[in-house]
Amino acid sequence: IVIIDYGMGNLRSVSKAMEHVAPDSRVVVTSDPAEIRAASRVVFPGQGAMPDCMRELDARGLRDAVIEVAATKPFLGICVGMQLMARAGREYGVTPGLGWIPGEVTILEPGLDRKFHIDPDGCIECGSCLTACPNEAIYPLGQLPQRRAAYAWTALTGTRSGTCAG
Numbered sequence: 001i002v003i004i005d006y007g008m009g010n011l012r013s014v015s016k017a018m019e020h021v022a023p024d025s026r027v028v029v030t031s032d033p034a035e036i037r038a039a040s041r042v043v044f045p046g047q048g049a050m051p052d053c054m055r056e057l058d059a060r061g062l063r064d065a066v067i068e069v070a071a072t073k074p075f076l077g078i079c080v081g082m083q084l085m086a087r088a089g090r091e092y093g094v095t096p097g098l099g100w101i102p103g104e105v106t107i108l109e110p111g112l113d114r115k116f117h118i119d120p121d122g123c124i125e126c127g128s129c130l131t132a133c134p135n136e137a138i139y140p141l142g143q144l145p146q147r148r149a150a151y152a153w154t155a156l157t158g159t160r161s162g163t164c165a166g
Helices: 011-021 033-038 050-059 063-072
Strands: 002-004 028-030 042-044 075-077 086-089 101-107 152-156 161-165
Touching: 002 011, 002 033, 028 033, 033 063, 042 063, 050 063
Parallel strands: 002 028, 002 042, 042 075, 086 101
Antiparallel strands: 101 152, 152 161
């Protein structure tokens, strides 16, 4: 399993997750196009903004290798890695994506139902923390960690959507 390192992913977390779910597989984090092409499975993580991620992918000369393996091997895009597979994204203007998913990645409008949000501290924010936390064993009422502002992006294709909360 190869995890693509283009300077924009949470590589250690993704690597540890792959080692956990595929303990008999060799997990390699690399920015080498030859290693990416030789992989039997590929993971395309991402962290940050879509324009920065596309710029880094191109700056490191990885676009062709990513396009090739996505067409020929099991391929998993995580968060911004999934967003980059869309035709375009609307974060900080319009950014052309790789075009594999028809449609655009756009922010969920305020007021739309968000089932949950995972904070960096690991808390699954379900909205009930305003009255009582369902995870009181972890966060006793009155001792909840400070939250960052929740935002979510969705890939709108006209028929289906995939959501990344961040």
